[in-house]
Amino acid sequence: MPIDRRLFLQRFAAGTATFALAGLESFASTPSGKKPNIVVILSDDVGYGDLSCYGATHVHTPAIDAMASAGLRFTNAHSDAATCTPSRYAMLTGSYAWRHDGVQILPGDAKLLIQSNQSTIASVLKSAGYTTGLVGKWHIGLGDGKIDWNGEIKPGPCEVGFDDAFFFAATADRVPSVYIHNHRVVNLDPSDPIHVSYENKIGNEPTGKEDPELLKMKLSEGHDGTIIDGISRIGFMTGGKAARWKDEEMAATFTGNAVEFIEKNQHKPFLLYFTPSDIHVPRAPAPEFAGKNECGVRCDVISQLDWSVGRILDTLKRLHLDENTLVLFTSDNGPVVNDGYDDGSDRKLDGHKPAGPFRGGKYTIFEGGTTLPFIVRWTGHVKPGISDALVSQLDILASFAALVHQPVPAGTAEDSINMLPAMLGKSPKGRESLVEEAQVMGIREGKWKLIDRSQRPGAHPRPASLDLSGGSLERSLKGQPSYPTAPLELYDIAADPGETKNVAAQYPEIVERLRRKLADVRTQGHS
Incomplete structure (x- = not known):
């Protein structure tokens, strides 16, 4: 008799959820009986060898190193893909991106990839009573095919599980170069409407291709569209001048919003999905970080990222939330050095090896493309150490669901496996394969x-x-x-x-x- 695939998936998911919940009561709460807060820090383009706790010697990351010393550092952790949109989609949904056509690097005006019937880390934790927040880069699409940047921008993060979202649409090198809060562009002047195109130039704003003398950052390839804040982007944009970001202020803007979310929700269980732009191009560190590393501006923004992580960890400590908060740090894919801007990064590595011992990096099928930093810290619950368990970012959804005793809806997150014992250091075993x-x-x-x-x-x-x-x-x-x-x-x-x-x-x-x-x-x- 032929197997009903949908029925099989429902039974499989139900059985997996039952197994995941069994015997994990000791993981699911703190001594106070509260559900643990969860902070996921997803950095951008940070390679296995980019952090000093993973062997880097030419740049130092004291805040992330301290997190690793107090937590569990994984040496065999992977993203689904070697590029950002697929890996972020897979991590949030627990479904391999390659199962779904159209999940590839997106322009800034692409429609939302996550379907309304798909589970996400945010929606599962929200069902468990968590307040959920996104701060940072999104890049999984917005809207249903045509976006009105001057009105309500939906569906988006708030339609897939986030209660509050402060983000930008795609990447820092793509238009529109504005922040969005929930469904609207921040600080938009109605008399200066935003228009975006990825096909043809619109308006009369200068571009990197036509007006290179106006650039504060030279190009190496592409990225020759509209100039915003002295940096030309991919795509074309007019309007929204009051809403446009300043690149050197981006890290402080996102980090400040993340701290504010923690402070606002400190008395109830929360999920913070913090996705800083660092260290993605264009690399424009704040003045206090610029020029401080021998290995160039790429290492300067690594230092800036470390500062952001330190602010998050300091906030948790200040609010006495350490023992009630699980913090996970990772990256969306492997490293890339020259990625469209001639910022000198490829000439100033000075022996720094962004991918560590691995071959390749971002865009490549080799291990440097998907083997990533992965650190879990939960004071009093995760025994500090190093784990070589094979884990995937796909497994975060099922593992967090098990942590909070929340079943995953049947037929969703079909590739996410409960790796909670490995993530908490209770077991040396990880996945069989990925x-x-x-x-x-x-x-x-x-x-x-x-x-x-x-x-x-x-x-x-x-x-x-x-x-x-x-x-x-x-x-x-x-x-x-x-x-x-x-x-x-x-x-x-x-x-x-x-x-x-x-x-x-x-x-x-x-x-x-x-x-x-x-x-x-x-x-x-x-x-």
Whole structure:
């Protein structure tokens, strides 16, 4: 008798939820009996080797290092994808981005990718009684196909589980260069309406292409649209002059709003999803951080990010919330050095290795693209140390649901696995396997990594292509050794973290097993 796939997923989800909740009462509350607050800090483009607690020596991150010393630092944690929109979508929904067509790097006027029937970390915790807040970068789309930047902007974060959201639409290098609070642009003057286009120039504002003499930051490739605050962006924008951000003030603006959210909600359980723009381009640190690192402006914004994290941690301490707050720090994908602006980062690394021991970075299927910093701190509940458990950002949703005893609605978050024991340091075991995506697909299992270049992301596989929208695969690999590629590549990550030796010919049975496993995960519709 054929299996009803929907019924199977409902039963599978129900069984998983029951298992997840069993035996975890001791994790679900503090000695005071309160549900723990949760702070997720998702940085941007921070590589495995960008933090001193992960081995960096040319830049120092004392606040993040202190968090790592007091918490659990993971050495085998991964994002779903090597680019931001897919990885953020997967993390929030607990569903591999490649299962869904259209989940790729978005322009600033793209429609919302998350469907109304999908669970998110925010919606699950909101159902458990949490007040939920977003502060920072969004980049998962807004609206239903056409956005009126001068009216109500919806659906958006507030329609997928967030009670309060202070954010910008896409990335700092894309228009519109304005903040949004819930459904409206902040400080918008009705007499100066905003118009945005990603196809053609609109209005008569200067652009990086036509007026390079007006730039305070030179270009390397793309990013030659409308000039905002002396920096040209991807896309074209007119209007909204009173609402436009100042790049050097962005970190303080987002961090201040995050602190305000914590202060406002300190007496009830809350989720803060804090997604600073740092260290994404354009890199324009505040004056107190500019020029302070030998490895250039990219390291300056790493220092600025560390300051933001320190402000969040200091606020929790000041409000006596440490023992009642789980804090998770990670990044959306691997590092990139030259990403469209000629800010000198690629010439001033001075020996700094953003991806640490791994090959590749942002945009690439190699480990540098998806192996990330991942730190969990919960004072009095997480034993400090280091974990090599295989974990994915996909698992945050199911793990948090287990933490607060909240079932995940059946048929949603189909790839999120409860890894709470591993995240809290109660178990050394992590996932059995996970899938990674860039232009092509890969699968990790134990020490093995298989890259299958015949497999493309998407529910309906398509030819290899990636809209980098100003990013460059070639730039992300600049300066790294070049190795031959093959349709099927197998690497022993434990022995060869740099993925320099394709051992597929020596282990054909492992290649075939992992190839079949990847195919099964794709066709069965869940992990």
